[in-house]
Amino acid sequence: MSINMKVKSNSQHQNSHFENRGRLLVKCPDKPGIVSVLSAFLHTHNSNIIESSQYSSDPVNGTFFIRIAYHCEGLVGKCAQMEKDFEQIAAVHNMEYSFNYLRERTRSAIFVSKEPHCLMELLWEWQNGDLDTDIVVVISNHEDARPFVEALGIPYYYIPANKEIRKQVEAEQVRLMEQYKIDLLILARYMQILTPEFVEHFENRIINIHHSFLPAFIGAGPYERAYERGVKLIGATSHYVTNNLDEGPIIEQDVERVDHRDDVVQLKKIGRTIERRVLTKAVKWHLENRVIVEGNKTIVFH
Amino acid sequence: MSINMKVKSNSQHQNSHFENRGRLLVKCPDKPGIVSVLSAFLHTHNSNIIESSQYSSDPVNGTFFIRIAYHCEGLVGKCAQMEKDFEQIAAVHNMEYSFNYLRERTRSAIFVSKEPHCLMELLWEWQNGDLDTDIVVVISNHEDARPFVEALGIPYYYIPANKEIRKQVEAEQVRLMEQYKIDLLILARYMQILTPEFVEHFENRIINIHHSFLPAFIGAGPYERAYERGVKLIGATSHYVTNNLDEGPIIEQDVERVDHRDDVVQLKKIGRTIERRVLTKAVKWHLENRVIVEGNKTIVFH
Amino acid sequence: MSINMKVKSNSQHQNSHFENRGRLLVKCPDKPGIVSVLSAFLHTHNSNIIESSQYSSDPVNGTFFIRIAYHCEGLVGKCAQMEKDFEQIAAVHNMEYSFNYLRERTRSAIFVSKEPHCLMELLWEWQNGDLDTDIVVVISNHEDARPFVEALGIPYYYIPANKEIRKQVEAEQVRLMEQYKIDLLILARYMQILTPEFVEHFENRIINIHHSFLPAFIGAGPYERAYERGVKLIGATSHYVTNNLDEGPIIEQDVERVDHRDDVVQLKKIGRTIERRVLTKAVKWHLENRVIVEGNKTIVFH
Amino acid sequence: MSINMKVKSNSQHQNSHFENRGRLLVKCPDKPGIVSVLSAFLHTHNSNIIESSQYSSDPVNGTFFIRIAYHCEGLVGKCAQMEKDFEQIAAVHNMEYSFNYLRERTRSAIFVSKEPHCLMELLWEWQNGDLDTDIVVVISNHEDARPFVEALGIPYYYIPANKEIRKQVEAEQVRLMEQYKIDLLILARYMQILTPEFVEHFENRIINIHHSFLPAFIGAGPYERAYERGVKLIGATSHYVTNNLDEGPIIEQDVERVDHRDDVVQLKKIGRTIERRVLTKAVKWHLENRVIVEGNKTIVFH
16 A cells, blocks of 8 residues: 655756755855855856845954855766856855755754654655655654655654663664765754764754743743743744754744643644654755754844 | 823722722632632622632642622722621631732832833833832932933832842831831842842742743843853743842743854844843732732732 | 554543543523533533533623533433433423534535645544544546545545536435445545535535635635735634635634735745645534534534 | 834844845846856856746746845945946847845835734834834824824825725825835735825835735625625735736635634624735735746745
């Protein structure tokens, strides 16, 4: 039996639209003329700017950030030369940068524990063709989600995990990440702490959903503590994982209203709907190269 | 010159509508039949229930809370007897309770420091007749708001304040509270810490606005810290003041979306609009006897 | 293969909690003492009021509405007598009323066309045990959703539909509604118009989701028209179906922000997330007997 | 007596920050290289791009819109030459465009009828220095707001208005608009219809607040009709005035939740808070040259 009724074939994504689209991200010291240099470069390479967003951390001696989405006929054949030509510009202006091509689909892994709601939402968006990534593997310390994941044709690995066996668990996880050539790791309510070694493997490439409106209720049991404190809104936060627990750069947050009648069970139910949409938004924006990490904060170009 | 264009005369509020309206708040151990007892009591005293809200902390051995708004022709003449008759019921069922009459307008004082936006919003709502209280005095450790307050006919007291002179400042404030027979003290961005002695004078009768989404950013400089942390929403919290700083029972909270372009100045601007509406809502609900404090939490009957 | 990983067994719902819970809805001319009568009645029958909400359309000569949730040990054995005893009270006070028992699960049918997002959301909530109904049949004029529905063990009927064959289609649908003893019919983006005869069969028992913020964009193509008009928010509306197209009593509405960059395809994507949550909320509230229809409006006791 | 406690002196706004800032708005047929041309032009004239937002109505044969905010030392002395130099570029690329200078403050008039809440909010923001305009005159068909407006040092004209005398009323209004050199006319709940002749005088320069979520409840009595329809959210819409009543390009909209307990009076109260913030946002964005009208829609660069 197949339940893949909504899976759009990848071929749909590999059409000319995606073939000829790129996104250039640049970070450099701010000074007059940067936009001019970049737009002249793209124009010279027959690229039409479709979308452009910029931010300067400070008008004086600040850092300049820009995201340019462009269209270029025959991009596949031209991009190597473009990247080579860009090296000189980057050197002159002291730029950090990345060229991203829509035809090169990001490869994502999802880690999940018992609660499947975030995983389900991601799969749902992906089935709809609304998540521009290939979800190539799901790893869990529980068996619960296996049937659903496998029904979609995605490999599912059950790796039991706890404090004692963390190192060997992570070794196995890293091996799978490499085997599946993972670009992005999504923690969709994965309730195990990752070691610094693991996190370093994937700097700014692990997105987590924390079940509170950070920095309120850092750590365990946020809904229980929200209940104890009697807050009138509860929230969720999606952030890149760093080695400071729940302190990584925030990508997106949202809240919902609650009241005195909502017990912890009810808070968790409401929380699930927030977690689903917050994580999904953060992942989407990451995939669209809309998120730039700067220090412990993010610039998100909507 | 008078600018009181919108001040509704009090006589308008002292009409028969208000004369005959009361609100009964009851808290007691939950058991079957409480609603029946209360509604029979009111019916016996020719009172018609207009609005009734209840909450039980737990179906088994919980605490029961109810707010009943009722209409009673000739309430002024009857209420003494009603209250007397109720004593026996309260004793039998181990009730804490309060009778509140709309004709007896709450008398409020507002404390404010330099930033006037919360004060202004409260005065604006009051001018519109949307805040069922008499604002009888404003006290500030700055002179800034005097012209506006006095133009509305409200006495304004300038009492400089700082750590060193806190005791004598508070003595003067308490004296004024007594002189003006204050029921409710609203801290509309009053940036001085109150001593435990002062707070005890006004248990559950001081409402503060904190300029963050508590418990995030307890203490000073919340907008600065929100900026540092890179949050994507900022908030405000209105709560009763206790002797644990920013830890009192929360009445209302709200948030607004911000992004990486918003510096601290901009966060404060956005924050002011949140603070205005959150404090005003909390004060309104308090005045309508919609808020019951239970431990360190509130029950708010909307 | 089974993917029913999250289906909670019904036995869980048929525990003592549900056995002993009831909800009484009453509508009658407002006059003093109604609450007293009802609460005395319940107390006499050893029922403890858990939740009570009321509304009066007008303090003078208005209509009174109340929803009382109660707990009664041994309710199954007592409810017949309770209902019988209530008849006299209802006659005296001219009451319309209904007794609802949590052990008697509502039986729901879902109609869907091509777009599965609302269906999926309902099934998801139901799997989580968050929708207190038995979804006993899904009917569609397309085959798309079959695999997913059948994988959950729910019968799926494909009944092609169009204007020309409407009568025979509806005859078949009515037959299935009767066969499956349907209490509630949910139109989860079912894109066929129902005849007055069909609607009359299920007065106030058909809930539809309309893909606009009614009464804006009544009729076909709401997202196209929202785009043309250049609105800055789009919405969705859940309502009971009447024979005036898109004019039935509104249960719930919500909106999301959009901007000039959102084309019709994007509006539809955003719209789907609104539709999902609005329909699900409306259905939940209906199942919890929180919705009373009065004329062309609803009273929703949150 | 003066109550101008919060009025920031204009001198504060005429500092070097404002002296050297400009905003260039351009609309032209989309084709590759436009951004390059514009950024090279600005760079050549020693201008640093601070903020840039663009939109293309369609990747193929679409219309391109861009808003560029820039800083240029000594702008006052250079802008004439810049504008002259730009003429040739504009001609080549078939551009419509406007140069806007922050030192040239927009001059605004406010029209108001009886309800002062929108006027008050605008004055409040203006007093705070948060509205980059000079409010130079207020005109009303009622006397109510006079004391407050005059207390702020703004001339107030009382011009009674009704259908019969519309032409002479508008003649007087136009005369004042010219006398005060008005750039922007804000209708802050001005309840008179303007003639086509009047509207033509101020194309895309009259901003109105309509007290509904357009296109729902076009015309008179929107709150009354919202109540009748039983909607669960009410809204407000700010738009440019055209000669099709309530059909002009929408700048901003927002909503608030209401329920069955809210009568028309209550809806109006809630509505006032929406109207205040929606109008103020629209005016701010207009003043910051963030709004471009295209056909009957707006592009708003946030």
